[in-house]
Amino acid sequence: MRRHVPALLRENIVFRRFWLAQTISLFGDQISLIAIPLTAVLVLDANASQMGYLIAAELTPNLLFALHAGAWVDRRGRRRQTMILTDLARAGLFATIPLAYAFDALTMEQLYAVAFAAGTMTVLFSVSYASLFIAVVEREHDVTATSWLAGSRAFSFVAGPSLGGLLVQALKAPFALVVDAVSFLFSALFLSTIHPEEPPTEQAERGHVVAGIRYVLRNPTMRASLLATATINLFNFIFWALFILFAVRELEVSAGTLGLVLGAGAVGGLIGSI
Secondary structure, eight states, rough: GGSSSSSHHHHOOOHHHHHHHHHHHHHHHHHHHHHHIIIIIIIIIOOHHHHHHHHHHHHHHHHHHHHHHHHHHHHOOOOHHHHHHHHHHHHHHHHHHHHHTTTTOOOOHHHHHHHHHHHHHHHHHHHHHHHHHHHSOGGGHHHHHHHHHHHHHHHHHHHHHHHHHHHHHHHOHHHHHHHHHHHHHHHHHHHHHHOOOOOOOOOOTHHHHHHHHHHHHOHHHHHHHHHHHHHHHHHHHHHHHHHHHHHHHHSOOOOOHHHHHHHHHHHHHHHHHO
């Protein structure tokens, strides 16, 4: 049986737990990605404008904080601790939604606030994860490790929405987020069991963020990649803001079917990771 387990996962227990934590966290992200919009549509009867605001609230932290978060994490260090704290924070944030629903107190304003705060925690988690990765994987195993992490991401895109849709259909949208909250607790648990030697911190100097922006804008490869990604994301998020509303209201698609459709659309990414 051990022969069928890749050597990297079998021999590097730190990476195995790091990979498990990231995989669980990714699944949590995908469940909330469908459960929160469905909560807005099915429970709070959100309109098109409100769906746009909800998606914007979730994504705005990337625009506002990503560059500064990366610089802050590099200066502060303790990346594993940051990832654990952000997992715990997201678990608590998402748990407030079913709690408020149970007391008939859930509002769109709460969804906006939770989406924004959870998005901020996700930014901090992501920048910490990127720099912690080099501490848990030897350089010669970078490609294999990246392949496993990309496979987890792609698999979460396929199975996460499907699972989220089925949970919404079985439990109602707000209560599906309980599973999401628990997933972040498990992610924090796995991260708490590893103690890699993290990269050294950087000196706190002025101008690091500006220097990074200048580098990206002056480098033709980085600049083209940034513009391409920004264009794709712009239209993808416009689509995402309205798709669930259209599918549920106009096409009368059930939550379970909607999750399966979204999962099927991500199969290409899973094939690509392989």
